Amino acid sequence: MKTELSSEQIKHHRTDGYTIVEDFLNRDELEAFRTVLDEALAERGSLRIPGQDQEDFDEDDDPVFLQRVNLWTSCPAIKELILDPRIGKICSQLEGVDAYRIWHDHCLIKRPWDNPTSWHRDNPNWSFYSEHSISIWIALDDATIQNGCLYFLPCTHRLEGFKGSGIPRSMNGLFKTFPDWATIKPEPVELKAGSCTFHNGLLAHAAGPNMTTGLRRAFVAIFMPVGSTFNGIQNILTEDHLDQLEVGDELCDDALNPIVYQK
Ligand SMILES: O=C(O)CCC(=O)C(=O)O
Numbered sequence: 001m002k003t004e005l006s007s008e009q010i011k012h013h014r015t016d017g018y019t020i021v022e023d024f025l026n027r028d029e030l031e032a033f034r035t036v037l038d039e040a041l042a043e044r045g046s047l048r049i050p051g052q053d054q055e056d057f058d059e060d061d062d063p064v065f066l067q068r069v070n071l072w073t074s075c076p077a078i079k080e081l082i083l084d085p086r087i088g089k090i091c092s093q094l095e096g097v098d099a100y101r102i103w104h105d106h107c108l109i110k111r112p113w114d115n116p117t118s119w120h121r122d123n124p125n126w127s128f129y130s131e132h133s134i135s136i137w138i139a140l141d142d143a144t145i146q147n148g149c150l151y152f153l154p155c156t157h158r159l160e161g162f163k164g165s166g167i168p169r170s171m172n173g174l175f176k177t178f179p180d181w182a183t184i185k186p187e188p189v190e191l192k193a194g195s196c197t198f199h200n201g202l203l204a205h206a207a208g209p210n211m212t213t214g215l216r217r218a219f220v221a222i223f224m225p226v227g228s229t230f231n232g233i234q235n236i237l238t239e240d241h242l243d244q245l246e247v248g249d250e251l252c253d254d255a256l257n258p259i260v261y262q263k
């Protein structure tokens with residue numbers, strides 16, 4: 001795992017909202033991860049979010065990707081990678097935050113002809129608000145313009161507070177909320193398998209459709225600063241967990257959201 005960051009990467013992250021780490025996983029690590037992911041997916045079946053009754057989007061006429069949330073909770077090898085403190089340390093260096101918990105992980109598999117992922121911001125959809133939430137997006141296949149790589153709208157993480165919730169159905173949805181952003185030049189990020197990006201949870205981003213006959217597999221993990229508090233949004237929380245939370249409570253369940261890094 002490549003865990004050293006340059007000062008340029010940190011600077012770029014803070015100004016533009018994202019960082020690219022080439023060859024984050026080496027060939028052997030990538031192969032091993034693909035294998036454990038296949039096993040974890042087979043074990044999970046069609047359940048999208050553990051503890052919630054939501055099956056797949058497969059019934060959907062316009063699938064965007066196949067999504068499986070919180071595989072780390074059932075697969076020890078995924079847990080080992082995703083809770084690795086070296087990833088938490090990268091998040092800490094990029095965002096200038098001392099300590100992180102995992103929020104959740106998910107694998108996002110764009111199958112042949114799956115639709116684009118519309119422009120959206122992540123953090124307004126999560127159960128806490130933070131200017132410093134951050135995701136790692138690991139390419140498990142080469143991510144290309146053809147098969148649905150990510151696109152970022154640079155610097156948008158520093159604009160408009162926590163406005164812009166939801167993932168609009170249409171590509172132009174976010175620009176109805178933020179018309180000024182329609183002139184910001186999108187930056188596509190093609191990645192070799194094993195490379196990754198980190199993006200701030202307020203940065204606007206999207207992905208293209210998969211116009212190939214192969215899969216575009218990505219594994220994503222989301223980290224929240226220690227001390228983040230519940231904002232009333234359910235997101236991936238179970239009904240039981242939701243019943244126990246009041247707005248303003250710290251999200252500090254060490255079983256569900258363990259600390260991954262403390263400076
Ligand atoms: O991979 C995709 O299509 C979307 C990923 C995304 O929105 C995210 O990781 O926040």
Ligand SMILES: [Fe+2]
Pocket residue numbers: 120121122205
């Ligand atoms: Fe996203």
